[in-house]
Amino acid sequence: MTQQLLTIFSTVQLKQGKAKCPVCERMCRAYAKTLDERLVNLGLKCLKFCLDNNRKIFRFEEVVINKDMTKQEARRASKDVADLQKLHYWNIIEKTDKATFWRITEHGMSWLFGNGKLPEKVWVFGNERLRGEDWERGVRMVSVDEVSKRWQVEIQNYRLDYRYKGYKGEVQQTELLPT
Secondary structure, eight states: OHHHHHHHSOHHHHHHTOEEOTTTOOEEOOEEEEOBHHHHHHHHHHHHHHHHTTOSEEOHHHHHOOTTSOHHHHHHHHHHHHHHGGGGGGTSEEEOSSTTOEEEOHHHHHHHTTOSOEESEEEEETTEEEOSHHHHTTOOEEOTTSOBSOSOOSGGGOOTTOOOTTOOSOOOTTOOOOO
């Protein structure tokens, strides 16, 4: 289905969220995902877990949640569980045949050890990374040591913690200011 939709819509329509599905008439959008320091640290946690436990596969919960955590810490860590799956957009991790189990790819292990470069930003549609010149043009390639500290660096992320020059709105207490 994803590939069929991509032939119908232009890159611009998907990036702007102005593509309408011919079947369900819902608006379709591609999302930019940025490889940042937080995701790299999660990938390194997975690698450490596998090395420490002499295992090749892992479940996200095993990596980020431990029995010594308080309920509040475990709730906060559940956000990391959701973020870990994003590493598959860069082929750092991949699903295994066993449900809910993942493995670090050879490519991912090599990159986490500091070899090679990956695109800093990828475009995702339907939980699949979009590939091709229109999606990859001008994307900065980064090593594990060159990733940005934060993902909120461009207006296309549409988050409250990003404000463009000339922002006239009222700052709300829940908003984070860029550092």
